[in-house]
Amino acid sequence: MISHSLPMQPDTCGYWFIVNHQQLYWPPEQQSLALMSMGELVALFGEPEQSGSLGELNGQAAYYWVLNDQRDDEDNWLSPRQLLAQGDGVFELAARAVQVALFLQTHRYCGQCGSAMHLVSWELAALCHRCGHRCYPRIAPCVLVAVVKDDQLLLARSSRYKAGFFSILAGFVESAETLEQAAVREVKEEVGVDIDQLEYVGSQPWPFPHSLMTGFIARYVGGAIRCQPNEIEEAHWFELDALPEVPPVQTLSGQMIARVQQRILGNKKAT
Incomplete structure (x- = not known):
């Protein structure tokens, strides 16, 4: 603790x-x-x-x-x-x-009444002695989605990435939304395609500044790629044995890409 x-x-x-x-x-x-x-x-x-x-x-x-x-x-x-x-x-x-x-x-000051906040001694929390407002460290859940179509993986480059660097799709969970609903919505908003059969992979804390990344592998259902303006610079279907530069395997997104590669390419070799 x-x-x-x-x-x-x-x-x-x-x-x-x-x-x-x-x-x-x-x-x-x-x-x-x-x-x-x-x-x-x-x-x-x-x-x-x-x-x-x-x-x-x-x-x-x-x-x-x-x-x-x-x-x-x-x-x-x-x-x-x-x-x-x-x-x-x-x-x-x-x-x-x-x-x-x-x-x-x-959290030096109360967001409810403006008084000074005090750290409590038994947990990581800030408490306002005037109005009783208590705060805990914020955690912002984010979904990562690896969309698969046959032997291809959908990768995108956002406006924040350097040219030639691609990753799987990502977005923050909105209020009153499940992780699965956020994954479906974000993929539709960012690249215009529909997905189903979401498979949860894992999670990774991400300090930028206080995110929790959660990963899903999903099946492509339909729709043509249509990049969201001001968010996605380009997106393409890539053959799994010919991927561009992607995140390292120390990241959850890199681990998910490696898992998809191993699963699909391994199955092809087995047959």
């Missing part, structure tokens, strides 16, 4: 995820996190705005350490996504640290 405002001592030792403006301290020469004492950390960065426990990493305690001062050493700070290739759960804890830091930063 995540906790905060720990009564830590200078000799408290662990792995420290140092967060500043949604980025993590990770100098270019740093290959992995090093065990450090709280006293060593204070000597390097000064007192934090917030700190607390994240869980464990390699059998050792892991903590977050939130700073919100100005940075002059931009090369020493990374987005959590740049730590995807780190093993042993580093990315997951890094994502959690960034999301906790964002929650603490954006």
Whole structure:
């Protein structure tokens, strides 16, 4: 369980995820996190705005350490996504640290009456003592959909992607909508095709800034590709043995693409 405002001592030792403006301290020469004492950390960065426990990493305690001062050493700070290739759960804890830091930063005042918020001691929540409003970290569910037609996979390039880079379709779940309904709607809105037979694959926390990605493989039913203006630059059906550049397998979208490839190409070889 995540906790905060720990009564830590200078000799408290662990792995420290140092967060500043949604980025993590990770100098270019740093290959992995090093065990450090709280006293060593204070000597390097000064007192934090917030700190607390994240869980464990390699059998050792892991903590977050939130700073919100100005940075002059931009090369020493990374987005959590740049730590995807780190093993042993580093990315997951890094994502959690960034999301906790964002929650603490954006819930200093009550959204209902404007009074100062106070962190409760037994869970990660902010409470307004004046009106009783309680807030928890926000999680925004998002659907990823791999649409399959025979031996082809539908991939799209959004306006945010570089030329030549494609991925499966994605979109946020709307209020009072199931994950399955969101998947059907997003595919229809973004590329104009209909799907059915949704198969749930898995999920992945995604700290940009507080998403939870949920993945589905779906069957193409009908409709011609029609890209949503200002959202999808291009979309095509690709042969599974001739895919363009796609997300890495450390991401849920990359894992889903690999699963579709393995399933369909493996079945073709078997026959």
